[in-house]
Amino acid sequence: MKNMIGEKELSMGEIFAYAFNIYKAKIKMILFIILIISIPSNLIIDLLSPYSNKLGSELLKIIGVYIDVFIEVGAIYITYKYVNDEYVECNQLCKAIFSRWKGIIWTTIVAGIILLGFSLLLVIPGVIFWIYYSFIFQAVVIKNLSGTDALSYSKNLVKGYWWNLFIIQILRIITAVIVILPINFISKNVIYGVISNTSVHFVMIFFDVAITICFFSLDSMKNKRDGTYI
Numbered sequence: 001m002k003n004m005i006g007e008k009e010l011s012m013g014e015i016f017a018y019a020f021n022i023y024k025a026k027i028k029m030i031l032f033i034i035l036i037i038s039i040p041s042n043l044i045i046d047l048l049s050p051y052s053n054k055l056g057s058e059l060l061k062i063i064g065v066y067i068d069v070f071i072e073v074g075a076i077y078i079t080y081k082y083v084n085d086e087y088v089e090c091n092q093l094c095k096a097i098f099s100r101w102k103g104i105i106w107t108t109i110v111a112g113i114i115l116l117g118f119s120l121l122l123v124i125p126g127v128i129f130w131i132y133y134s135f136i137f138q139a140v141v142i143k144n145l146s147g148t149d150a151l152s153y154s155k156n157l158v159k160g161y162w163w164n165l166f167i168i169q170i171l172r173i174i175t176a177v178i179v180i181l182p183i184n185f186i187s188k189n190v191i192y193g194v195i196s197n198t199s200v201h202f203v204m205i206f207f208d209v210a211i212t213i214c215f216f217s218l219d220s221m222k223n224k225r226d227g228t229y230i
Helices: 012-025 027-051 054-083 090-099 101-121 123-132 136-143 147-158 162-186 190-226
Strands: none
Touching (some): 012 162, 012 190, 027 054, 054 090, 054 101, 054 190
């Protein structure tokens, strides 16, 4: 599959077709990620939120961000193994997700500071670099990079493909809103909160897979030009 993805620059239709096939084939592993990360963490956060002061609420938001990140890392690793025709077991997946925590946290902090700085200056530069950093966690998981190295690697790959990734990220946001609104309209208690957040994670994993397919396609073409390989 890796050779097929790296043959050319993929169209949006091809990206989503590959992503759907992987999502469908690895649905059990995706449900495993939801079971071990999304549901327990969302339940704990929603139970603690009503009793948290301002500082506690901010800490819970930060924890929520990292929950999203670690779920994304799991989706990236599943896609990475599938594209390379390698089988992955649940214990391998857990190890892969949590063994990279230092690089993930550091990369998130560096990217967050840079994006915040650009966003405070003007909104447009913030959006531009948000898209440039679409591949930072792929760089951490697949290329073993972190911090500014991961950011630079992502930016270099995105150049020339910016608008395609912008469309994917906008579709991701629109899909999340469509999933959240009906559930939150029904109720805002703890159970519905967990259902809402878990449903979003379940859907967002599809876009994590799609973005990772983009990464493989662009990185494979770059490697062919440079004469190197993943």
